Amino acid sequence: MSNEPTADLLNRRRFLSVAGLAGAGAVLPTIAQAGEAPKPDPLITEVQDWNRYLGDGVDKRPYGVPSKYEKHVVRRDVSWLTASPESSVNFTPLHELDGIITPSGVCFERHHGGIAEINPADHRLMIHGLVEKPLVFTMDDIKRMPRVNKVYFLECAANSGMEWRGAQLNGCQFTHGMIHNVMYTGVPLKLLLDEAGLKPNVKWLMLEGADSAGMNRSLPIAKALDDVLIAFAMNGEALRPENGYPLRAVIPGWQGNLWVKWLRRIEAGDQPWQTREETSKYTDLMPDGRARKHTFVMDAKSVITNPSPQAPLKFKGRNVLTGVAWSGRGTVKRVDVTLDGGRNWQAARIDGPVLDKSLVRFYVDFDWNGEELMIQSRAIDETGYVQPSKDELRKVRGVNSVYHNNGIQTWLVRGNGETENVEIG
Numbered sequence: 001m002s003n004e005p006t007a008d009l010l011n012r013r014r015f016l017s018v019a020g021l022a023g024a025g026a027v028l029p030t031i032a033q034a035g036e037a038p039k040p041d042p043l044i045t046e047v048q049d050w051n052r053y054l055g056d057g058v059d060k061r062p063y064g065v066p067s068k069y070e071k072h073v074v075r076r077d078v079s080w081l082t083a084s085p086e087s088s089v090n091f092t093p094l095h096e097l098d099g100i101i102t103p104s105g106v107c108f109e110r111h112h113g114g115i116a117e118i119n120p121a122d123h124r125l126m127i128h129g130l131v132e133k134p135l136v137f138t139m140d141d142i143k144r145m146p147r148v149n150k151v152y153f154l155e156c157a158a159n160s161g162m163e164w165r166g167a168q169l170n171g172c173q174f175t176h177g178m179i180h181n182v183m184y185t186g187v188p189l190k191l192l193l194d195e196a197g198l199k200p201n202v203k204w205l206m207l208e209g210a211d212s213a214g215m216n217r218s219l220p221i222a223k224a225l226d227d228v229l230i231a232f233a234m235n236g237e238a239l240r241p242e243n244g245y246p247l248r249a250v251i252p253g254w255q256g257n258l259w260v261k262w263l264r265r266i267e268a269g270d271q272p273w274q275t276r277e278e279t280s281k282y283t284d285l286m287p288d289g290r291a292r293k294h295t296f297v298m299d300a301k302s303v304i305t306n307p308s309p310q311a312p313l314k315f316k317g318r319n320v321l322t323g324v325a326w327s328g329r330g331t332v333k334r335v336d337v338t339l340d341g342g343r344n345w346q347a348a349r350i351d352g353p354v355l356d357k358s359l360v361r362f363y364v365d366f367d368w369n370g371e372e373l374m375i376q377s378r379a380i381d382e383t384g385y386v387q388p389s390k391d392e393l394r395k396v397r398g399v400n401s402v403y404h405n406n407g408i409q410t411w412l413v414r415g416n417g418e419t420e421n422v423e424i425g
């Protein structure tokens with residue numbers, strides 16, 4: 001770094017404490033101007049509007065929303081992607097977020113028949129099929145069962161699906177935004193199944209939603225008894241209607257389409273249900289025309305969220321590169337980052353909780369002199385699995401798939417800081 005701002009910072013702090021606001025502002029540069037001739041900064045020397053008026057009282061914002069200066073932090077959709085907004089998807093603004101928790105209001109939404117608006121008093125969950133005692137639970141019944149809190153990512157199997165044939169969408173929101181990571185509160189499905197008493201020949205469950213799509217999904221019984229939750233809360237409050245209020249299935253580490261929202265029925269059986277969705281979609285078409293089916297687990301993956309096409313580099317010198325990584329097979333052990341298209345890799349700094357089947361946040365604090373960068377991140381999970389390059393993935397899977405693209409993402413940072421979605425080689 002050419003200009004070391006630390007000394008200026010220290011001086012400035014000392015000066016502020018002795019000389020007060022006006023005097024300090026007249027002579028001290030901001031951090032971005034460090035080293036330039038000091039200019040008076042009216043934002044320090046002048047009294048600002050917000051110093052003059054009496055602000056909103058505590059009765060004005062009973063349910064808080066973000067500052068009006070954060071209006072750009074929103075879910076976005078791609079209108080040409082699907083025929084109608086009711087059977088569609090929008091994307092989490094990953095480049096605007098930090099830490100590991102996705103704020104509820106910007107969790108991407110995927111629904112096949114629009115949002116069901118259900119009064120929790122009218123909601124029922126039925127468990128039947130190959131069980132000793134068919135049961136119907138009200139929301140009150142479910143909230144009287146022992147509950148747990150868990151942070152998990154939900155990734156749609158189609159996340160990055162537009163990128164199979166080549167770089168396509170300009171922004172990590174669109175290439176990787178079909179993911180969210182929240183804390184769920186819910187009851188282990190095993191407890192509900194134990195009450196109903198599974199017959200010994202049960203191999204699969206069918207989970208059905210109460211939305212107009214009446215979406216149903218088949219779930220192997222081993223997973224159901226392992227870590228599946230029936231959740232009623234996310235991030236400490238009731239689920240949002242978009243995400244399945246009042247009740248949804250949480251299937252940790254497995255593809256999003258199994259996480260049935262507005263969950264109303266679980267039927268125990270001895271074979272998978274052949275739903276239209278499962279036979280025509282959610283299979284991975286291979287180069288030889290065969291299809292991979294029941295590829296439920298989401299393999300390790302990562303993406304650099306800043307810089308990225310929607311978040312270009314603005315300053316030379318001190319910069320923070322950041323992103324998220326995840327694995328459906330457990331915890332993320334390491335994230336490697338390259339700034340030069342894969343010639344040199346360094347282990348990124350992971351900060352914040354490292355949890356099972358949850359996003360982790362990584363950082364590389366670096367200096368930028370305005371040279372072109374080819375930046376990539378590569379996740380390694382606790383099983384030792386290494387996130388593959390897109391070409392490695394294509395060698396095995398071809399380019400006919402839509403689902404399960406966990407290849408390494410490349411961003412090209414130009415000399416002016418603008419950043420593009422590209423592929424190397």
Ligand SMILES: Nc1nc2c(c(=O)[nH]1)N[C@H]1C(S)=C(S)[C@@H](COP(=O)(O)O)O[C@H]1N2
Nearest residue numbers: 108109110111112156209215243256257261
């Ligand atoms: N009832 C119902 N559940 C559903 C869906 C749906 O359309 N209806 N979409 C599924 C798909 S494909 C995904 S990726 C996730 C998306 O969850 P989210 O909307 O909370 O992001 O919900 C799943 N559960």
Ligand SMILES: [Mo]
Nearest residue numbers: 156157256257
């Ligand atoms: Mo999905």
